[in-house]
Structures are given as structure tokens and as C-alpha cells.
Amino acid sequence: MTHRLFPGNVPESRRNIAQRGFVLAATLWMMAILAVAAAYFAQRISQAREQAEQAQVHTRALVEMHDTQADILFRIATTPISLYGLGATPAGAIALDDRAYTSSGTTLVRLQDNRGLLNLNLVDDAHLDRLLNILGAPAPPPAPRIEYVGA
Numbered sequence: 001m002t003h004r005l006f007p008g009n010v011p012e013s014r015r016n017i018a019q020r021g022f023v024l025a026a027t028l029w030m031m032a033i034l035a036v037a038a039a040y041f042a043q044r045i046s047q048a049r050e051q052a053e054q055a056q057v058h059t060r061a062l063v064e065m066h067d068t069q070a071d072i073l074f075r076i077a078t079t080p081i082s083l084y085g086l087g088a089t090p091a092g093a094i095a096l097d098d099r100a101y102t103s104s105g106t107t108l109v110r111l112q113d114n115r116g117l118l119n120l121n122l123v124d125d126a127h128l129d130r131l132l133n134i135l136g137a138p139a140p141p142p143a144p145r146i147e148y149v150g151a
Contacts, residue, residue, distance in 0.1 A: 068103035072111070086111075 075094065079086045087093030094101065096113040103109050118131060129139055 064103075064105040064107050067105075068107045068109055071103060072109065081113075 075086055079094075080088060081096075082088050082093065084090045084093035085095040085097070094111060096111050096115075098110050098112040101109045101111075118127075120128070123131075133139065
């Protein structure tokens with residue numbers, strides 16, 4: 001009986017016995033490496049997508065804020081300031097008393113001028129105490145008096 005010889009002069013039956021589990025193990029290792037690489041790239045792509053969505057939300061908010069700012073600056077430049085705020089009539093005026101207005105989208109805008117504000121750096125204690133009492137804040141305790149007796 002003659003055997004066919006493969007390179008290396010090993011008969012076919014002996015060669016199959018030596019490689020019986022190697023191909024299966026190598027295939028399983030390659031599949032595991034490919035699965036880990038695919039999971040890694042999928043996770044990186046998911047993070048990149050989330051960052052892109054956050055950047056879009058941030059950009060939309062910036063555009064909306066700048067639109068609101070431009071609208072306010074336009075109104076300040078073109079609308080006369082009156083007793084009612086920005087505008088001549090009470091119905092169409094934008095009040096400058098820190099009322100909340102919604103601009104385009106979801107931006108909340110509050111405008112306030114200097115009328116009616118109290119400069120806390122220049123006010124005396126009597127006026128400040130009166131303001132705090134009107135607002136319902138308790139009066140501050142009197143400052144302790146320190147007397148100096150010189151020798």
C-alpha cells in the first residue's frame with residue numbers, strides 16, 4: 001500500500017492527527033479578538049456620537065442666545081425709552097423692571113435699568129435698615145462699641 005506524501009514527508013493520517021485541534025483553537029482566538037475589537041470600536045463610535053449630539057445642543061443654545069442678544073440690542077437702538085420701558089405705549093413696551101420675557105425658542109430674558117436701584121456702597125445705615133425692614137429682613141444687631149481710654 002502506497003501513501004501519498006505531503007511536504008515534509010509526513011503521511012496524511014499523521015498530519016491530520018497533529019493538526020486536529022489547532023485550526024479550531026486558532027479560529028476561536030481570531031473570533032474572540034475580532035469580537036473585542038468590534039466592541040471597542042462600537043463603544044468609541046457611541047462616545048463620538050454622544051459628543052457630537054452635545055456639541056449640537058451647545059451650538060443651538062449659543063445661536064439662540066446670540067439671536068436674543070441681537071434682538072435686544074436692535075430694540076434698544078431703535079425703540080425710544082419711555083416711562084413704560086422700551087416703547088411708547090404700555091401695551092407694546094418691554095418693561096425694564098426685571099420681568100421675564102421669552103425670546104425665540106426657550107431663552108428667558110430679564111431687562112432692568114438703573115432706576116429704582118439702591119447703590120449699597122453709597123447708602124447710609126438708616127436708609128439700608130429702612131429698605132431691609134420694607135423687604136421683611138430682620139434688623140441687624142447693633143455693632144459693639146469699643147471705647148478707647150488713652151493713658
